[in-house]
Structure formats: structure tokens, C-alpha cells
Amino acid sequence: MSAQVRPAVGASGLATDLNAYRQALRAYLGAEPRLDRWRGARYTTTEERIRGHGMLMGALHRDGWNRYGWPEAAGGLAGDERHRAVLYEELSAAGLPVPEPVLMLETLGPPLVRFAPYLAAELLPAYLRGEEWWGQGFSEPEAGSDLAALRCRARRDGDSYVLSGQKLWTSHGATARRLMCLVRTGSPESRHRGLTMVLVDADAPGVSVRPVALASGRNELAEVFFDDARVPASRLVGAEGEGWAVAMYLLQFERAMFAWLSATVALRRLRELRDMLTARDGHRLPDGSARRVGECYADLVALRARSAQTVRRLAAGEAVGPEASVDKVLLATAETGLHDLARDLLGAEFVLGGPPEVEEWRADWWYSRASTIMGGSAEVQRTILADHVLNLPKERGA
Ligand SMILES: Cc1cc2nc3c(=O)[nH]c(=O)nc-3n(C[C@H](O)[C@H](O)[C@H](O)COP(=O)(O)OP(=O)(O)OC[C@H]3O[C@@H](n4cnc5c(N)ncnc54)[C@H](O)[C@@H]3O)c2cc1C
Structure with a gap:
């Protein structure tokens, strides 16, 4: 690695000069040979992939790059959401993965910093180093779209809360070190008013985790059972009864x-x-496919343009609120479109089996089916937009 791209750690100005951060990061990613092992790396299991990506976070952390955008009090080097956005964009442009644990870091980190800064100071540094990652325990067997119906209970007992109930569809749950859970502290009918957010250690007595394999065969999710699991009251994220406000803040980032x-x-x-297809076929896309590739690109660029605006708003401290559902709907459209395109252009190999890069497209295609469900289904996002952004009149009979 050349001397001039060496260390971001604490480099003055990068936290306040986004362009300087981007240039320095780009130079580092292009010159650092230690990163080569993550270029084009393939993993056979989710567990292997997340651990491998945790190590990438460790490598980025060593020179400070993934600490920008997080507060110094929580192990960061200051800056804002735009620094994080630039990191993900530059990693992708350099042919490197966005580390898998980042998905939940982006979801759970911001509410922790905002509602429990003391916990962020204590626990976020290890997450940034890639030594641990967490899961989000919201959904339950009878509470997904209707999240306020959740039943997992937490009862106050001295300096602790005692949790009983179940969570389902927890991403990364099988390997997560901690779980940020939305639980009911109010009466069973209290809906969103009786909820509290709490950070639970996954290895605490009374917590058991069972991996859930998706159609791809990979253990991407888990179900979590709480059987009188004791959690210190100091692990509340926000106050008791404030869980819905914390969850709404979190969902903007998610x-x-x-x-x-x-x-x-x-x-x-x-x-x-595109490169895979053109390499096979005399540097041309398959006949008749250019239009679909172009449409897919247009969807992605539209998503990117919208999303950049949202990131800027979050960085400015604005409440994006229900408008984040626009980004979610555009993402679901672009993700399913991209993977359907791959399925159609890769043809028989996609269906019957082919080289590892084609296998990877097939596993990703299965996962892309979830993009209209996870983080709130597409139907529910459209209802949020109709009710809270466009203020459309209610449908008759609704
Ligand atoms: C890959 C993946 C990862 C996930 N990761 C997590 C995670 O980490 N943590 C977590 O807590 N959860 C996670 N989830 C769960 C996800 O948030 C829920 O699946 C989602 O909110 C939908 O809830 P549900 O599955 O209970 O479906 P339901 O709410 O039962 O919905 C079933 C169908 O009915 C439709 N529907 C429901 N209500 C309405 C309505 N009012 N109007 C119109 N249509 C409606 C939905 O759109 C959907 O098509 C994940 C899900 C997937 C697939």
C-alpha cells in the first residue's frame, strides 16, 4: 500500500470534507492488496459469508474507513450518513461487497445512538470492528404487517425485565450476538402504546435461537424463543412504553x-x-436483451437518485418518516427486475445448474423474492404512501 493512501484514522478534515473522504477512500480501496481476498469471494453458507464479511469490517476499521459517519462517542470518527453512503458506494465500485453485518448496523445503530447513547458507547465499537453483529426482533408468527399486534412480553422485575414469547424471521439471527427486540410491556390490548425496545444478549439464559432456511437452502433467518429470559433494565433502548417511537425512527433507516x-x-x-454475458458472446449482449438491460439500469438509477436525496435528508437530521416507503417500493421493483433479468438471460444454466457465478445468481434470485416482503410488504408500503404521504381518501368499506 502506498504511503499517501495510508490512514484515514483521525485524518483531519475527512469528517467534514465528504469529497476528500471519497477520494482518500477510493485511493485506499484501489491500492490495498489485503482487500483482494474479498473480491469475487464466494461462500457456501450464510454463516461463512457473514463471518467473512465481519473480517472485512475489521480490515476497514483498522484504517478507520468504516468509522466515519458514526459519532466519536460510539467509536466513530464523526461525519454523518453521507460518509456511510459513500463507503458503500465506493466498496461496490471497487468490486468489493458491502459487508453483510452492515445491513443490521444501518437498521439498529441509528436508534441506539439516538435513544441509548450509553449503550452505543459501550457496544457499537465491537460491531464496527466486525467482531459481532445483531438481529432485529420485531416480527412474530401473528404480527408482521400488523406489528402493533405483537405479543412477546416483558415484565419488570426489580432491575430487570423478564421476557417470554417468540420472534420470527430474524435476519442473521442464527449468528447474531445481540437482538434488538420490540416487546410488550403494556396490557395485551395496548397496541402501539404498550411497547418497549430492548437489547438482548442472544446467549443469555432463556434465549434459544433456531435457524430458518430459505428456499435457497441458506439459513438467512431465525426464530427466537424467550423463556423467562432476564434482561437488565439498563438495556432498554428509549424509555419503557416508548418502543413505537423508537421503531418508527428505526424504520426510516431500515x-x-x-x-x-x-x-x-x-x-x-x-x-x-453484463460482463459475464458479453464475455461469452463476442462482446455483445444476447440479441434482443439490450432494451431490458437498459430498463433495469434505469430502475436502478431512479432508485439511486431518490435514495441519495433521502440519505441527504437523514444526514440533515430531517424526519423522513413515511416517505421512506417510496425508497422501499423503488428498491423492491429494481431488485426483482434485476434478478428476473439474470434468470431470463442466463437461461438453462440458471435453471439446471452452471458455474459458481451462475449458482450465485440463482441463490440471489430466491432472496430477491423477499424484497417485496422484508422491512414491510409492498402492499403495506403503498398503503402508507396513500394514507400518510398522499393523504388519499380511504377506500369505501376499508
Ligand atoms: C428475507 C426476510 C427477512 C426478514 N427479516 C426480518 C428481521 O430481521 N426482523 C423482523 O422482525 N422481521 C423480518 N422479516 C419479516 C418481515 O418484516 C415480515 O415478513 C413482513 O412485515 C410481513 O409480515 P408477515 O410475514 O407476517 O406477513 P403478513 O403480515 O401476514 O402479510 C401477508 C400478506 O398480506 C398482505 N397484507 C397484510 N396486511 C395488509 C394490509 N393491511 N393491506 C394490504 N395487504 C396486507 C401483505 O402485503 C402480504 O402480502 C423478514 C422477512 C423476510 C422475508
Whole structure:
């Protein structure tokens, strides 16, 4: 690695000069040989992939790059959401993965910093180093779209809360070190008023985690059972009863930052698909496919443009609120479009089996089916937009 791209750690100015940060980061990513092992790396299991990506976070952390955008009190080097957005974009442009643990870091980190800064100071540094990652325990068997119906209970007992109940569809749940859970502290009928957010250690007595394999065969998700699991009251994120406000704050980041980083990855994947196809066929796309490739690119660029605006708003401290559902809907459209394109252009190999890069497209295609469900289904996002952004009149009979 050349001397001039060496260390961002604490480099003055990078936290306040976004362009300088981008240039220095780009130079580093282009020159650092230690990063080569993550270029084009393939993993056979989710567990292997997340651990491998945790190590990439460690490498980025060593020279400070993934600490920008997080407060110094939480192990960061200052800056804002735009620094994080630039990191994900530059990683993708350099042919590197956006580390998998970042998906939940972007979802759970911001509410922790905002509602429990003391916990962020204690626990976020290890996450940034890639030594641990967390899961989000919101959904339950009877509470997904209707989140306020959730039943997992937390009862106050001295300096602790005692949790009983179940969570389902927890991304990264099988390997997560901690779980940020939305639980009911109010009466069963209290809906969104009786909820509290709490950070639970996944290895605490009374917590058991069972991996859930998706159609791809990979353990991307988990179900989590709480059997009188004791959690210190100091692990509350926000006050008791404030869980809904914390969750709404969190969802802005889950929808908007996730849309941004997914767009950077999808643009890289589209480039890789084009390169794979043209390398096979005399440097031309298959006949009749250029229009669909162009449409897919246009969807991704539209998502990127919208998402950039949302990231800027979050960085300015604005409440994006229900408008983040626009980003979520655009993301679902672009993700399904990209993977359907790959399925159609890769043809028989996609269906019957082919080289590892084609296998990877097939596994990703399965996962892309979830993009209209995870983080709130597409139907529910459209209802949010109709009711809270466009203020459309209610449908008759609704
Ligand atoms: C890959 C993946 C990862 C996930 N990761 C997590 C995670 O980390 N943490 C977590 O807590 N959850 C996670 N989830 C769960 C996800 O948030 C829920 O699946 C989602 O909110 C939908 O809830 P549900 O599955 O209970 O479906 P339901 O709410 O039962 O919905 C079923 C269908 O009915 C439709 N529907 C429901 N209500 C309405 C309505 N009012 N109007 C119109 N249509 C409606 C929905 O659109 C959907 O098509 C994940 C899901 C997936 C697929």
C-alpha cells in the first residue's frame, strides 16, 4: 500500500470534507492488496459469508474507513450518513461487497445512538470492528404487517425485565450476538402504546435461537424463543412504553439506508452480469436483451437518485418518516427486475445448474423474492404512501 493512501484514522478534515473522504477512500480501496481476498469471494453458507464479511469490517476499521459517519462517542470518527453512503458506494465500485453485518448496523445503530447513547458507547465499537453483529426482533408468527399486534412480553422485575414469547424471521439471527427486540410491556390490548425496545444478549439464559432456511437452502433467518429470559433494565433502548417511537425512527433507516446500499450493490451486480454475458458472446449482449438491460439500469438509477436525496435528508437530521416507503417500493421493483433479468438471460444454466457465478445468481434470485416482503410488504408500503404521504381518501368499506 502506498504511503499517501495510508490512514484515514483521525485524518483531519475527512469528517467534514465528504469529497476528500471519497477520494482518500477510493485511493485506499484501489491500492490495498489485503482487500483482494474479498473480491469475487464466494461462500457456501450464510454463516461463512457473514463471518467473512465481519473480517472485512475489521480490515476497514483498522484504517478507520468504516468509522466515519458514526459519532466519536460510539467509536466513530464523526461525519454523518453521507460518509456511510459513500463507503458503500465506493466498496461496490471497487468490486468489493458491502459487508453483510452492515445491513443490521444501518437498521439498529441509528436508534441506539439516538435513544441509548450509553449503550452505543459501550457496544457499537465491537460491531464496527466486525467482531459481532445483531438481529432485529420485531416480527412474530401473528404480527408482521400488523406489528402493533405483537405479543412477546416483558415484565419488570426489580432491575430487570423478564421476557417470554417468540420472534420470527430474524435476519442473521442464527449468528447474531445481540437482538434488538420490540416487546410488550403494556396490557395485551395496548397496541402501539404498550411497547418497549430492548437489547438482548442472544446467549443469555432463556434465549434459544433456531435457524430458518430459505428456499435457497441458506439459513438467512431465525426464530427466537424467550423463556423467562432476564434482561437488565439498563438495556432498554428509549424509555419503557416508548418502543413505537423508537421503531418508527428505526424504520426510516431500515428502509432508506438499506435502499441506498442495495442500489450500490445492484449496480455492481448488473455490471457483472453484463460482463459475464458479453464475455461469452463476442462482446455483445444476447440479441434482443439490450432494451431490458437498459430498463433495469434505469430502475436502478431512479432508485439511486431518490435514495441519495433521502440519505441527504437523514444526514440533515430531517424526519423522513413515511416517505421512506417510496425508497422501499423503488428498491423492491429494481431488485426483482434485476434478478428476473439474470434468470431470463442466463437461461438453462440458471435453471439446471452452471458455474459458481451462475449458482450465485440463482441463490440471489430466491432472496430477491423477499424484497417485496422484508422491512414491510409492498402492499403495506403503498398503503402508507396513500394514507400518510398522499393523504388519499380511504377506500369505501376499508
Ligand atoms: C428475507 C426476510 C427477512 C426478514 N427479516 C426480518 C428481521 O430481521 N426482523 C423482523 O422482525 N422481521 C423480518 N422479516 C419479516 C418481515 O418484516 C415480515 O415478513 C413482513 O412485515 C410481513 O409480515 P408477515 O410475514 O407476517 O406477513 P403478513 O403480515 O401476514 O402479510 C401477508 C400478506 O398480506 C398482505 N397484507 C397484510 N396486511 C395488509 C394490509 N393491511 N393491506 C394490504 N395487504 C396486507 C401483505 O402485503 C402480504 O402480502 C423478514 C422477512 C423476510 C422475508
